[in-house]
Amino acid sequence: MRITRPRARSRFFGRYGGRFVPEMLVPALEELEEAYLSLRNNPGFKRELARIRRDFAGRPTPLAFAENLTRKAGGCRIYLKMECLAHTGAHKINNVLGQILLARRMGKTRIIAETGAGQHGLAVAAGAARFGLRCTVFMGEIDMRRQRPNVFAMEIMGAEIVPVRDGSRTLKDAVTAALKDWIEHLDTTHYLLGSALGPHPYPRMVREFQSVIGREVKRQLAALRISRPDILVACVGGGSNSLGLFHPFLRNGKVRCVGVEAGGRGSRPGDHAVRFGAHGRPGIVQGYLSYFLQDRDGQILPTHSVSAGLDYAGISPELADLHDRKRVEFVAVTDREALEGYRLLAAEEGIIPALESAHAVAYGVKAAADLPRSRVMVINISGRGDKDLFIAARALDRGNWLAFLKDEADRAE
Amino acid sequence: MPNDIAGTFLRRPKPLLMTHVVAGYPDLDESRKTVETMVENGADLVEIQIPFTDPLADGPVITAANRAALARGVRPKDVFAMVRRLTQNTAAPLLVMTYANIPHRMGFERFASACAEAGAAGVIIPDLAFDEAGGDWPGLFRRYGTAWIPVLSPGMQEERMRRILAGTSGFAYVTLRTGTTGARLRIGKAGLDFLGRVREVSGPPVAAGFGISRPEHVRALRNKADAVVIGSRLLELYNAGGAKKVGAFLRLCRREPESSSASG
């Protein structure tokens, strides 16, 4: 039997999506869906969200013309959507504020979340602190090690960080741990999922909260008398920043949308996170049907990326559908290219991007060179790179950095 | 007949004992022998889990066993071979339990046919809702002669529960609480109330599980459930002392209420 003809269309994007969860989660997902549907067009809720986005998150974020990068690439005009300037340093806050307001209206007192790079966890910790909710963040042990600055930031905001030692000890296992915790505490707890994936209604809800990115870009381009961008570029972990940028433009077939996946250190299984490549195929994992990196039996494969936020075996079901329909193109950028993108944006524009966003920069600069000057490209700088200083410095300035770390360690003794 | 679920529920004293093993933990031979020991010591039905990397509904003990079995390279086809071998010399109906991605990857039709060929009496796939994606999963497996065992949980809507039970051919599996698998000290009131609700909707027999860890739990469910499911506790016992310990525990659960002084 093929999975076709979904009974409830709205739970699916084409054949992807759905609500593949143990029966015990169904009531909680239905409660969430109901709350969300009743609030999304509620004027009071919309006003509250708009206010908190402006006053707390610092929206709208700027759309900056990257003059030096444009000159360097020698092709189309490159604009940067500066999600890195949103509070807590990434686009994640857009979704977090929406869901936190929702959770409060549902009467939940505790928020749980998973995090890879720590940016989602950080946004959740900040939102929970701001609104007086208890907060637990699940994080793979490996991610905790490589994103230590964010662990500290979350803790100082009062969140409890639970190290996940199971499986690959990265984002996928943090998602599973959060889902399991949710199952155990459904009455008090809202699971604030961090990307446009998971069981329905998360993929749709998260994408809607993130679409503020694309809507702002549209307005900001119009103010520059640019009727539409020619090409949009964003990195793709789960898919929330890319969908947020692309979604308001999907109806316009003239706008090319490119999602950049983590090519990692090679093409062998376990060395990358390219879902739309040789090892990715449709599967049902963590509550939804989408592309997953898996072996011949359906076991989920380990992943790798220099950026913790792109290091995930699954992908948004909506992106899976857009991929199959060829509405969004996908490319992969290696760890090394991403590090070069990181350095380049810092050197040319004085902006240090998150290593996730650096993937988009690396591809964008390459692609821009082949496009005429009259064209417009928007690259989403989904987050800023402070959290990655330790990784980037070790790769780009090894000797000095190690000496510094040793020195710091000595002084801390 | 090993795959006669209805007959088993009719003939055996209630509550039936249903046990769980992770196939391939610690290896295929051992897990097969454990199933045999279970049946020899009173298990009426055995649930055999095909290990998966991301067992969403399982607590730490069963998750770790899944992980270990996979590390040894156990594949679904090995599990089917093991089930086939067991059905040839074990009287208890065997149920294949796994997560949706395993049959999805294999193809649901092929998976259903593999279950049937191996002689499995039923299939349990907790993360595949009976009606999701327009699939009539219970119907598909029924066509191959394998019962679809739904997993019902407290909190679910009456309407949905009735629809599921109406289409159930083998028995229904009720979790006594919302949460992941794992041995617990007590059976909560919410779980017992829900069990009562399910049994009021007359229909298939009902097995209760999640948390059962003591012989007195089994006794407490005597008139409330047609079968009880013991999973994590048996795995803990296995880890502590092998199949022998598992067998001893099952014998305790089997004893008449009056004569048992066990406290688990």
Ligand SMILES: Cc1ncc(COP(=O)(O)O)c(C=O)c1O
């Ligand atoms: C800065 C940044 N960009 C991108 C991502 C990838 O996630 P998504 O594809 O959901 O936007 C993350 C995830 O942690 C992130 O922190």
